[in-house]
Amino acid sequence: MNTFKMNRRTLIGTGAAALTLAGLARGASAQSPIKVAGIYTVPVEQQWVSRLHLAAEAAKEQGMIEYTFAENTANTDYPRVMREYAEAGTQLIMGEIFGVEQEAREVAPDYPETAFLLGSSLPPDAGIANLSVFDNYIQDASFLSGIIAGAMTKSGKIGMVGGFPIPEVNRLMNAFMAGVRETRPDATFQISFIGSWFDPPKAKETAFAMIEAGADVMYAERFGVSDAAKEKGVLAIGNVIDTQKDYPDTVVASALWNFSPTLAAALEKVTAGTFAAEDYGIYSTMPKGGCSLAPLGTFEGKVPGEAMTLVAEREAAIKDGSFKVEVNDAEPKAS
Template identity: 70%
Template structure:
């Protein structure tokens, strides 16, 4: 006859083993408090820059929830990027975030040297199965950009729209092309002035480029870069925002914005790191609207200025995008003036 002590002891051992398995799988356990993972980010621009600000926002949200410890470096020069990455790895960080568009080879070399660290990097390239700890992401917010184009097509009177971008790379091109497709659906005879300033953060140059487009007849500007909305405000024309919502700063200027939500991307990576299942993958899909990765900002001060039929069309298209019955094309080709 088995003693109560033996049964209790065996059950305790079984329970402890089960709990260990749960913890190893990265699943919630009432017996073991999950330690926050150490996350570091390396940015080449200030954290207030549109694109990086969304990564920073999502990381701070995860930090506030107690899921991660978070530190970051901003304004990191390309020739210093690898050193900063290595220092974070040596300091015990388990997930490194960043944007490696200009330092792709160096970043992947660091990942090879630290196979126990997970890397989630903004990149134009695909993951490499031979580098299992290096995943890529991108701002695939073409869905929201297309919807913002519907607004722009309804509001432009001159049918002449200026577009100011940083560089003609896929992550910029696809958003511009989606925006233009939305405009043309409402106002097919619209002309576009397309320019790239050769910088990710040069508001004065973006502003001067926008002034030139306004002089060329544009009555609405696509503000892919900071500085464009300032020009629009000064010249009393309209603007469409990108990645972040700046309407509070430009209530009479910014009619709509395509917003990027990095939370689904980062939350997925955190879960994989905790579960020990992080692998080389393309996280771009988590920026799609159907996955909560992007949205059209509320029309706010322009709620009464956008025609009712356009708002109805936006609602219809948004529903179709989310249920998969309508797909916004991912066109990475360089947009041209027309």
């Protein structure tokens, strides 16, 4: 297995992750650390997986868990790695099984003493009691970032580059587009999927084509898009992580995912012996602290005031439950 130490990683948001887990850490201080393993099909620098890894590292630093991980795990190897970790006495295995759904669900029943918390497009199966699913339901924050994008575009043309048209990508794109229409009802969208979770050069080239076609704001669902926006002098909206410091003249806003509420809920149930087949998607929502809009950084004061007032109003309404962002998992359509 391919394990690495955190000191060669540069990830964002450790403070938020630590705060989310602090209460659980205090309550579990008398417990032995839970043995946790992560199985990832991409490098831990990749946006989506970085959030899982960051939350686990925060829990490890607080003494709540022992943590090891395997990255760049091929789908064909995923079941084998699951078995190796389970047979080594791992209590909680987390990761993503979007490309290996059936195989992973065949492994889990063989290890009833191991809890599996896995990113999935499918619902939990009551017949596999030790496998829970989650996804990044951060459509609330994506919607708010869309409001800002609609206010910042001059051409009214938005480019959007995604990995694969699966529910966890589609719902964020659809929410973003709905937010754009709040401030720019006549906006048009170019949409493309690159068929990879981690191919920055391909994402960059796809973004270049959209910018050449008139897009002046890019939705960067994948790494590489913000690089293209920077080179061409247009704006970008980030997804899952905050890259504003890396692109201070390019990234206006980002929808952030905080995995710590999801992990904390799972650890609590593992500790209590109540882990069961459940959908943990709710813990990614804004009312649960699972997502937020990143600080504007260098764009503070540069976004029209009317748009920021609307963002504040919608955010408050999302948190108190009076406004619901639609969860639309259908593949988004270009204009």
